[in-house]
Amino acid sequence: MENGKCKMKGRSSGTAAKKAAVKLSAMDRVKLARDAKRPHIWDFINAFCSDFEELHGDRLVNDDRGLVAGFGTVGDYRALILGHHKGATVEENMEANFGMVNPDGYRKAMRLAKLAERFHNPIVTFVDTPGAYPGKEAEERGQAEAIAKSLEFFAGLKTPIVVVVTGEGGSGGALAIAVGDRILMMENAVYSVISPEGCAGILWRDGKMAPAAAEALKITADDLKRLGAIDEIVPEPAGGAQKNPKAALASVKKAVLSALKALAGVPADELVEQRYAKLRAYGNFY
Amino acid sequence: MSWFVANNEKPKIPPAKALWAICPKCKSHMPKEEWKKNNSICPKCNYHGRLSARERISQVADEGTFAEVFRDVSYSDHLEFHDASGDYKSKVEATIAKTGERESVVMGTCEIDGHKAMLGVMDFAFMGGSLGTGTGERIARACEQAIAERRPLVIFSASGGARMHEGILSLMQMAKTSAAIGRLKAAGLPYISVCTDPTTGGVSASYAMLGDINVTEPKALIGFAGRRVIENTIHQKLPADFQSAEYLEKHGFIDKIVERKDMKPFLAKMLYFWGF
Ligand SMILES: [Zn+2]
Numbered sequence: 001m002e003n004g005k006c007k008m009k010g011r012s013s014g015t016a017a018k019k020a021a022v023k024l025s026a027m028d029r030v031k032l033a034r035d036a037k038r039p040h041i042w043d044f045i046n047a048f049c050s051d052f053e054e055l056h057g058d059r060l061v062n063d064d065r066g067l068v069a070g071f072g073t074v075g076d077y078r079a080l081i082l083g084h085h086k087g088a089t090v091e092e093n094m095e096a097n098f099g100m101v102n103p104d105g106y107r108k109a110m111r112l113a114k115l116a117e118r119f120h121n122p123i124v125t126f127v128d129t130p131g132a133y134p135g136k137e138a139e140e141r142g143q144a145e146a147i148a149k150s151l152e153f154f155a156g157l158k159t160p161i162v163v164v165v166t167g168e169g170g171s172g173g174a175l176a177i178a179v180g181d182r183i184l185m186m187e188n189a190v191y192s193v194i195s196p197e198g199c200a201g202i203l204w205r206d207g208k209m210a211p212a213a214a215e216a217l218k219i220t221a222d223d224l225k226r227l228g229a230i231d232e233i234v235p236e237p238a239g240g241a242q243k244n245p246k247a248a249l250a251s252v253k254k255a256v257l258s259a260l261k262a263l264a265g266v267p268a269d270e271l272v273e274q275r276y277a278k279l280r281a282y283g284n285f286y
Numbered sequence: 287m288s289w290f291v292a293n294n295e296k297p298k299i300p301p302a303k304a305l306w307a308i309c310p311k312c313k314s315h316m317p318k319e320e321w322k323k324n325n326s327i328c329p330k331c332n333y334h335g336r337l338s339a340r341e342r343i344s345q346v347a348d349e350g351t352f353a354e355v356f357r358d359v360s361y362s363d364h365l366e367f368h369d370a371s372g373d374y375k376s377k378v379e380a381t382i383a384k385t386g387e388r389e390s391v392v393m394g395t396c397e398i399d400g401h402k403a404m405l406g407v408m409d410f411a412f413m414g415g416s417l418g419t420g421t422g423e424r425i426a427r428a429c430e431q432a433i434a435e436r437r438p439l440v441i442f443s444a445s446g447g448a449r450m451h452e453g454i455l456s457l458m459q460m461a462k463t464s465a466a467i468g469r470l471k472a473a474g475l476p477y478i479s480v481c482t483d484p485t486t487g488g489v490s491a492s493y494a495m496l497g498d499i500n501v502t503e504p505k506a507l508i509g510f511a512g513r514r515v516i517e518n519t520i521h522q523k524l525p526a527d528f529q530s531a532e533y534l535e536k537h538g539f540i541d542k543i544v545e546r547k548d549m550k551p552f553l554a555k556m557l558y559f560w561g562f
Contacts (some may be wrong), residue, residue: 014423069355132491133519134519135520136520138515139528140537142509142537144491144494145495147460147491148464148490148491148495149495149496151460151461151464152465152496155461155464155468156468156469171457171488172448172488172510175457175461176525179461191454192453192454193448193449193452193456199450203370203450204369205371206370207290212318216368216369217453217454218365276467279458279461280426282422282458283419283422283423284423286358
């Protein structure tokens with residue numbers, strides 16, 4: 001059930017960064033996770049492989065620039081890479097909707113993941129989004145259906161999936177590409193059912209109470225590890241990944257490669273059974 | 287993003303008018319008694335209003351056939367969550383006392399015009415029909431029992447989305463329920479999703495939109511993001527019928543809008559077509 005968990009060192013975030021710094025609040029982490037200077041999808045792609053080929057489109061209506069997809073060689077593995085793209089410049093931000101994906105993006109991801117399954121390519125996903133795009137066309141083209149279908153689809157996909165939450169794991173829009181066999185999370189990333197601001201607006205009736213909401217929601221890597229929602233925390237350099245991107249990227253790559261290696265020998269049917277057991281155990285208090 | 291907003295958007299009936307029902311869609315007034323007698327359907331505009339899970343079950347399951355399962359599965363306060371208006375535990379306990387339910391979905395085996403089924407009905411009165419760990423657990427178990435007993439699955443959804451008070455693990459119920467439904471389908475069993483008013487947020491973005499067929503009732507609200515969130519994002523006013531049952535049918539995400547009086551025979555007929 002808790003596949004591979006026994007190999008974990010448990011709560012592995014006792015890094016130099018953490019010891020040196022004063023204890024960060026949940027809202028401090030949110031700020032770090034949203035820092036525009038944090039490594040984004042193309043930094044990961046460039047650090048992970050030198051032969052990446054991006055592929056476009058959902059074959060229905062659109063190519064969503066908020067979700068990057070393509071094949072590349074990662075270490076010994078020919079992998080499909082999927083990731084939210086917030087954009088590094090203003091033009092990219094606009095084009096990519098700040099990483100808020102439309103249904104088209106999730107459908108592109110599923111299309112290419114199906115291809116990866118056919119040719120036994122493992123999948124690595126990078127999660128960094130404020131959430132799925134709340135737009136008129138997004139609703140008309142079935143945002144809810146696209147996310148729902150992704151969850152069902154990735155749960156049953158017969159190829160290894162390694163997920164890395166690198167920045168903001170914003171609710172359903174994040175989860176849509178975060179169902180996998182090994183869920184890694186960078187030390188300063190956050191992952192939540194709702195943004196702290198959104199939660200504060202509803203339950204505190206005051207968006208300014210976001211820090212209290214962030215604390216209450218338990219959204220940091222440590223919290224998620226404790227709750228069993230993720231498998232492994234990837235430590236960041238002192239002060240956060242943006243202070244030393246090169247080191248940060250290297251430790252993520254190392255963690256991903258070791259996860260891929262652990263999954264490589266598992267027969268596909270067994271992999272899917274283990275993945276289901278993992279999902280099934282989420283919040284099983286009964 | 288804040289997709290748990292439908293709760294905020296529902297028009298409220300002013301407490302002063304306790305004897306009067308006001309249709310949230312066309313605003314016509316009628317005595318509450320008349321509204322109830324009309325099965326919570328507006329006689330003016332045909333909006334199909336909310337029912338409790340028990341009312342719904344009595345209208346869908348053959349008399350005496352509904353056997354509730356997993357009633358021991360309830361909420362979990364693993365975050366010891368509290369906000370400005372108090373703690374989650376007190377709120378949910380008050381909801382349990384008020385509704386008599388222990389989670390936002392009531393599950394059971396039954397027959398529908400003689401067709402065996404696993405039936406789940408969400409109750410919007412239970413924490414806005416929100417998806418908590420108990421809700422997800424009941425749905426996952428229902429799928430597994432349905433597979434074991436070869437029962438088709440029917441779920442009536444009514445929900446504002448995931449339950450914030452249970453944090454990340456409420457989000458994970460979206461994945462857990464979707465995975466369980468995928469296995470039910472792979473086992474050769476059908477799943478009919480009935481999206482009743484309202485079906486939004488994390489519930490629409492998981493099991494409610496995964497039906498082999500997705501059906502709904504007239505004028506139900508169905509969508510992912512809340513209207514206000516979208517309007518604030520795109521700086522545009524949305525059409526009045528945006529995210530209505532009729533709008534979704536037009537855009538291809540709903541198989542059929544079924545009137546309440548026709549729902550039970552419709553479900554039975556589909557199960558018959560598929561050989562169950
Ligand atoms: Zn009306």
